[in-house]
Amino acid sequence: MKYPFPVGRSDFIQGDEAIARAAILAGCRFYAGYPITPASEIFEAMALYMPLVDGVSIQMEDEIGSIATIIGASWAGAKAMTATSGPGFSLMQENLGYAVMTETPIVVVDVQRGGPSTGQPTLGAQGDVMQSIWGTHGDHSLIVLTPATVQEAFDMTIKAFNLAEKYRTPVVLLTDAEIAHMRERVYTPNPEDIEIIYRKLPANKEEARYPFGDIHGDMIPPMPVFGKGYRTYVTGLTHDEKGRPKTVDAEVHERLIRRIIDKLEKNKEDIVTYETFDLEDAEIAIISYGIVARSAIRAVRLLRREGIKAGLLKLNTIWPFDFDMIGNIAEQVRKIYVPEMNLGQLYHLVREGADGKAEVELIPKIGGEIHTPMDIIERIKRGV
């Protein structure tokens, strides 16, 4: 297979470009989008590459159409993606819920920018954290990944596809304008060295009769894609194991929603990843994710130099959320700081996890500039 970009070596590219390349290496062959700053470069790269790798790139009339189209493509068997930013992400919420309900593997990239509303289109932010988790209506669960570097944007895009396919769920790659437009060294492995996961397909017609049934006992039904003669029926209404609408049956609803949530909750160990930095003996923990985590690492380094025992937990997955792990850290440290490019979002989850065992303090910043290490250090020193 020939690729329209260099593989097996390093390149110096923007976050948006890295996401597009990784998607293609992960097997994505369908992209539908709508232009929006600062995610447009993903689309432009996809438009350039997709026809060359026999994939589809199409511009829809709006973001609602874009997500609808990739869900359709996914049911036709393609690995599919769209990318957007705040306003477009808000428009996609209804169909993001549809993807949760119909267990459709898709990847949605949200390149966060200053909000609410149109806000600051070109500047980075972390204002959509809670929206990515709670933006669609009704009880639901999905996976949210947060890269901090361009290399991570690349790696996590592949991971996003793998998780989407493995768990038959939408995955949100939550990045921001800063990473999207930043250029960094990115190592692109040889395609044969990349682990690629494909959705489980039904082994036979019998399995295909239960597109929403837990027939393998792992809570993930095989996906009978269209055109194979399975005659699958897919609906966003509450449905039973066979896919038949059951809109007034409380038990069916409970069984379905619990399984959709549990298939992620009970596989947290596989899904949730994080990195720690000097956390073993830390008295002060910083919990961070995305671009701000990089400032936090520097802050930890500088604080350690001054003899302050700081450590960092950098979250790569922010949903499902490992409340217990936060609880364990809270037991160990005196205080937890949460620097975020918003007025407090993940902070709430950390507080829930800390459960009063350690004080949790928010270090907010909005306006489009990332925290400098000093922003974090000063705040921590004030508390020491």
Next chain:
Amino acid sequence: MAIKIYSKYDKVKYLRKEALPTALCPGCGGGTVLNAFANALDELGIDPRDIVVVSGIGCSAWIASPYFLADTLHTTHGRAIAFATGVKVGLPDKKVVVISGDGDLASIGGNHLLHAARRNIDITVILVNNFIYGMTGGQVAPTTPFGAITTTSPYRNIEHPLQISETIAAAGASYVARWTTAHVYQLISSIKKALNVKGFSLVEVISQCPVQFGRRNKMKEPAEMLRWFLKNSVPLAKAKKMPPEELEGKFVIGEFVTRERPEFTEEINKLIEEVAERYGLGDEDAD
């Protein structure tokens, strides 16, 4: 009456000085549209206090927002006409004008455009069609000519452009006209008509974006684009006699419809009067 074009300096009284200069690129057709709009108002003697301008997102949404000195509502992408619908119902005596681009009004906002035309609500829409998403860097639009190169159709556009004026005429608008920025006099006269029509009016202006569209399609200079417009413009009367294959790639210009149809705010207020009468709510004496 002799047609007189004022210099733009003369019309600066219609602009918000503190918001200038505009963010439009050199050579953008948006300036021509703004100037034409100001001229039309001036000739009609409309007080800017009697106007509310609504726009969406994109370069063309910036033509009047925030530069035009009136009440101006700069909204979300594609929704300007829906916002304007609320404004018009609230202020039926004011002129509500939407100035925005082709991507904004006809792609993401296509449905609101259709339905406003169907309702025939008294809003004037100046739709600046530059075939491209200029602000986000030159992506393909639903108006992009077949075969044109854009950043998201790098190998040529395979979709056919939406014929906005024709579609909106079919949807029920009272007045629809299409001109290009090379037809300034006609444009001013159409905007004047549109402002005076009771009902939904659409003036589609084909406009040059040398930076995002022209550059990728061998027309780097605004003048080249204007020449392209002039060369390919076909008056409506002539177009009617031409077979469809000859019309491929042409811009049909002229007035598509001028008609009287029941207008939305009048109809809704009529209904309210009827209901008041039916329930005897008219005035205190009726008690």
Next chain:
Amino acid sequence: MRREMLFSGFGGQGVILASVIVGRAAAVYEGLYAVQTQAYGPESRGGASKAEVVISDEPIDYPKALSPDCAVFFSQEAYDKYLGLVKEGGIAIVEKDLVPHRRPELEEKLRVYALPLTEIAEETTGLSLTMNILTVGLLTKLSEILTEESIEKAVLDAVPRGTEQLNLKALRKGFELGEKARKGEL
């Protein structure tokens, strides 16, 4: 090792391209880590323009320049705004003709190289536009982080087809100037 570089001027001068070339040379051809960021905004439409590159031999945490080791100023506005950020003892390259009002009190602590870069570029290649590439050459020699070969390769990757020789010419003129400057011959 962590080196921070700042490129500033106004839209159309190729400020961002210059930063991309430097970052690319480090990341792709030197095996170093590099981050390049830029200010978007009205600045990309003819207004002020700013880009930063951070280079390091280990993964880069904080991606922005805190106090640049090297800085390039192509406009008075940029000079006024950012000169104060440059690290003590750092390198400042100034487009002399475009920065008429200088601040000696700030320049004192820096190694400042003020040259009519645009003019030199025009003399060298016939195109004032190549000024950014010329500056990259100058900066390469002065900062001593990257080799000539990697920068040349990165320039070839980045410039439009058909302009390679022209740009290499400008680059080499930059090397030449840099060499002189190091020797104090400028």
Next chain:
Amino acid sequence: MIIRGDEPEQIRLLKKLYRPGNYFMQGNEAVAYGALFAGCRFYAGYPITPSSEIAETMARELPKLRGYYLQMEDEIGSIAAMIGASWTGFKVMTATAGPGFSLMQENLGYAVMTETPLVLVDVQRSGPSTGQATKGAQGDFFQARWGTHGDHPIVAVSPVSVEDAFWETVRAFNIAEKLRTPVIVLFDGVIAHTREQIRIPDPEDVEITYRRLPENEEEAKLPFGDPCGDGVPPMPLFGHGYFTHVTGSTHKENGLRDVYTPEVHDRLVRRIHRKIESHEEEIQKWEEYFTEDMDILIISWGVSARPSLGAVLRAREEGIKAGLFVPKTVHPFPGKRVRELLKGVRAVLVPEMNLGQLILEVQRYADDVPLRGVNKIGGVPLRVDEILREIRGVA
């Protein structure tokens, strides 16, 4: 249009049309009448189960009050039209359910950013996605809080009965007008379709608030500033000759966009937060039962609050010291009061018709007290005996 000065005529019409007294009506109708009494004269909506009766009632009644009912082409258009109307001076409302609420999220953020008063009724139904259209739920608790992108505050109220639906809707309008902000009525399909007795008051007995209008040109020039010092700028309406510019992009105090200066964004977004936080006492409303002496605290909201009260009463009969806290304003959550109540409590139960949302909010204030959710989904409301069983379990 009902703005100041128009009251006598409106009161005359209300009095003529609706005699004070007891009525037997649905929750949805109660919301509609609450809106009419609060001065809502513009409604733009799109049909969706189980909220449609609100639209139908408004379509029937608004023309009688010289108000406007618009059925738009979709939910996006509905919220857009009502924001437009709000800027011309109307008190405006729309009603929807989950899927429509998801579609409205972008423009809900626009209303927050442009500080446009409006009331949005979300009649929660069983989700995600289309789910069970006719069934009630409480699954949009967090969506109401976090559904639109970017940092934003939100006010949401949640009625517990049909009568409450009337008054909470009135309150939603008053908060929206007073603080120039969108307010969500987080309603649900169960109460929406329940009929009960409700007392329709004399319109003169309903206290209603109007948005502050600029008193002079100076104030009108700062539509997004803080000329009055309380964080809530007067709202210069369209058509008054103020030449107001309104944008959802980051803007300065005078309304002009500035999307590049971090300080401008910081100042704007923090003031929008502050205006809600600093008025929290006025916004907050809750009910407490038997909280003076309790071992077990039940915290419940909306449709689940009432069976919770029934269960608490039964528990008390059995000698179990149970107490109940019902937030009527769910966002911002009355955390301070909850923190006080949690002191000395042995266990906390949070009954709700979802898989655990309010409970996460409570968790933020509960250090060391064990929390337990009483969750039920599928559209059937929680029952007194089900909650009582859980209370006995922790007693």
Next chain:
Amino acid sequence: MGWVMKMQIRFAGIGGQGVILAGVILGEAAAIEGLNVLQTQDYGSASRGGHSIADVIISKEPIYDFMVTKADVLVALAQLGYDSTKEELKEDGLLIVDTDLVKPDREHIGAPFTRLAEESTGLALTVNMVALGYLIAKTGVVRKESAEEAIKRRVPKGTEEINIKAFRVGYKEGLR
């Protein structure tokens, strides 16, 4: 059958039988009498032909449940309605059925409501009023006058008389 504090009544049938209207009118009647009352419903997605259930809780005390937890009275107008809800009737509860259309497997009372409706008003549609009359006669949960007032308020204009006629037929049948 005497009731003191609280009575939970469920009407069950299929779409188109006016089951919900019967529930609403009973609720309205109770409201007229100043009783506490709560009325809810449940129906399938089909406007016609699916199951249709109306619940009415009437009590002198405040009502805390939003649903009938155990019905004291079940009025079944169609077999589908009966089958889908018979479990909810208390063991000693009262079952009232349309004897032509429902074949219950337990003790019950009732009459051929649909037939009575057709015979008396010429309209099978008024079956809900016949059943309502029968129920009120048998239980005395509200007064006849209140029910008739409620009918006047709730049925479409111009059909008051025909509905009251049907109601009285059912009421008379219930007194037998």
Next chain:
Amino acid sequence: MYLKSAYEIRNKYLRKDMLPTIFCPGCGIGSALQYTLRAIDDLKLNPDEIVWVSGIGCSSRVPGFVNFDGLHTTHGRALAFATGIKLANPDLKIIAFMGDGDAAAIGGNHFIHAIRRNLDVTVILINNFTYGMTGGQVAPTALKGLKGTTAPYGQFENPFDIAQLAVAAGANYVARWSVFNYLQGINSIKKALQKEGFSLVEFLSPCPVSFGRRNRMKTAPELLRWYQKITVPLAKAKKMPPEELEGKIVIGEFADRDRPGLAREYEEYKKRAKKMMGWEG
């Protein structure tokens, strides 16, 4: 044409475990569905290669009742979902079964843009002037003066003519019938199914329960008579002056042309891309 019995068609194509349908007595959706199935049967199309797509509303429940691959989506978005299916697997034939509210109100934009792209899809559109499922609110197709629960005093807005809109936007095949024109209906669907690109067959369809009842036409036969009164065949309409056509609905075939479909255009596009980039000669 040999007409199979309705029972035979039903037996062959419906999912038995999903029956009965949710449709009310007198509803026209069943008829339109039967015509579609007959057309498929007559053309001997392979059901394994057909996907039915729908949005929300009464007619959108159809894909649940037919034994094909089916995607029942969100309100108004069916054609966007269909775009994904078709481009990801161009071998599939797509039938979108939609209502007027779904296609022309909330979904109006996807509708015109799918037509503009010439997406390969056959739309069977049930136009009953109302939102049946949510209880009879007015739809954008409702003619002036008609009543709905949200227009209790009669519709005051102007209606859409969906078929004309589709013609203006550039559809390859457009026809409109009432569900009582069954031969024409079946023939049109057959033509539509054989078309490349976008094809639309609109059916005026009775909804006695939510629509008729509020407009003094409680039964299907009354609605039938009304349809007969307001419909005018195209040939005749052409000779009528506009004022006489006020309040009428024209039926017939409005467009029949052969522009290339989106799937084929995209295949060409891929070839061109590879050529431009020097990947293929």
